[in-house]
Amino acid sequence: MSGTQYIPHILYSTALTSISMHLLWQRKTADEDRARFKAQTSILQDLVERLRSGKSISDEEIMKLRNLARIHGEGRESQDKATTNVGWMDVAWGRKSPADLGVSDEWERRDLEQIRKAIETEQ
Numbered sequence: 001m002s003g004t005q006y007i008p009h010i011l012y013s014t015a016l017t018s019i020s021m022h023l024l025w026q027r028k029t030a031d032e033d034r035a036r037f038k039a040q041t042s043i044l045q046d047l048v049e050r051l052r053s054g055k056s057i058s059d060e061e062i063m064k065l066r067n068l069a070r071i072h073g074e075g076r077e078s079q080d081k082a083t084t085n086v087g088w089m090d091v092a093w094g095r096k097s098p099a100d101l102g103v104s105d106e107w108e109r110r111d112l113e114q115i116r117k118a119i120e121t122e123q
Contacts, residue, residue, distance in 0.1 A: 040068075040069040043065055043068050043069040044065075044069050046065075047062065047065050047066075047069075
């Protein structure tokens with residue numbers, strides 16, 4: 001069988017490609033994290049400088065800058081990370097989406113309440 005002599009080369013090339021792609025993904029993720037942390041640091045440093053210089057800053061503006069600097073999802077776990085128990089049925093047939101579980105209905109209700117409150121305050 002002449003085809004079996006190529007199996008080690010196929011495995012090596014697959015492994016090398018997989019490792020290369022993983023390292024590339026890790027490098028890009030690290031670059032994105034560095035850029036995000038640099039932006040957060042500059043926002044907070046600017047806020048500190050403005051407060052130390054004695055300039056008057058409204059509480060609303062301080063909250064906006066703090067929200068800009070906050071990491072997305074800070075202080076709460078996402079739905080995927082909170083669910084760690086994965087059974088074989090989930091593996092075979094797939095997980096139920098948040099929409100199937102009724103989570104999106106809750107978010108839609110909250111959005112409607114916020115819009116309703118905004119309209120009432122404008123009138």
